Amino acid sequence: MLPSRDKLTGCLSSSWAMQTVAGREMSSKNCSIESPSFHSVRLVAEAKLPTPFAEFRMRVYRAADAKEHLALFLGNPWDSDAPLVRVHSECLTGDALFSLRCDCGAQLQSAFEKVAIAHEGVIVYLRQEGRGIGLGNKIRAYSLQDQGDDTVEANRKLGFPDDGRDYLPAVEILRDLGIERLRLMTNNPRKLQAMARYGL
Numbered sequence: 001m002l003p004s005r006d007k008l009t010g011c012l013s014s015s016w017a018m019q020t021v022a023g024r025e026m027s028s029k030n031c032s033i034e035s036p037s038f039h040s041v042r043l044v045a046e047a048k049l050p051t052p053f054a055e056f057r058m059r060v061y062r063a064a065d066a067k068e069h070l071a072l073f074l075g076n077p078w079d080s081d082a083p084l085v086r087v088h089s090e091c092l093t094g095d096a097l098f099s100l101r102c103d104c105g106a107q108l109q110s111a112f113e114k115v116a117i118a119h120e121g122v123i124v125y126l127r128q129e130g131r132g133i134g135l136g137n138k139i140r141a142y143s144l145q146d147q148g149d150d151t152v153e154a155n156r157k158l159g160f161p162d163d164g165r166d167y168l169p170a171v172e173i174l175r176d177l178g179i180e181r182l183r184l185m186t187n188n189p190r191k192l193q194a195m196a197r198y199g200l
Contacts, residue, residue: 040064041172053116056123061176063169067127071173075120078178084121085182086111087170087191090129093138101142111185122177124170131155132164167194174200 041061049058049072056072063069077083088111094104108123115121130138131151137158144154152162171194174182184195 041069041169041176043176044068051112053112054119059173061169061173067169069127069169069173070123070125071177072123072125073121073177074115074118077120077122080120082181082183083179084111084115084118084185085174085179086115086121086123086185087126087167088123089126089131089165092129092135101145114185122174122179122182124173126165126167126170128165131160131162132166133158133160163190165190167191168198171195171198171200 041063043059044062045060047058049056054074056074059071059073061069061071075083077085086108088104088108091099091102091104093099094102095108096105098105111123115123129135130141133141133155137160140158141149141151141154144157145151149157155162180200182195182200184192186192
């Protein structure tokens with residue numbers, strides 16, 4: 001197991017799409033860095049994972065709330081200056097059931113393809129279904145969407161925040177892999193802000 005990194009450094013570039021997270025690319029006045037309590041995830045298992053794209057290494061991390069998150073990595077991303085990283089939140093309907101309500105499955109497949117082409121990178125798979133509200137509540141939200149609500153409206157009607165996902169486990173997993181800088185594959189500004197807030 002690689003050593004965890006304890007030092008918080010850096011901030012986040014404000015550009016879009018594939019982002020480079022790096023301290024020297026922004027002045028400290030443009031962001032505030034939050035120091036979390038580390039080690040809320042612990043490594044419990046590791047094995048090879050052959051896929052149609054490449055043979056990845058897979059690590060399972062257990063969080064304090066008993067959820068088990070995954071890190072799938074190719075090559076030695078900890079040796080790279082800024083490896084490709086996808087932080088993907090679980091979406092059973094999109095990832096496994098081919099739902100056309102979202103593009104989660106397509107985003108996950110694209111991440112596998114890009115990491116395989118680069119021969120190096122990390123996919124962090126967070127077990128926080130339905131933007132953090134769980135599968136049952138997500139399907140309840142789907143029912144409201146069938147009646148005309150969008151995702152945010154449906155979540156609010158059910159008493160949930162617009163987006164309840166927590167990216168701290170992903171930050172801790174990346175630090176456990178020895179990653180301080182990364183190129184983040186995302187179009188989600190909240191995810192970018194989380195990476196900055198925790199200092200990657």
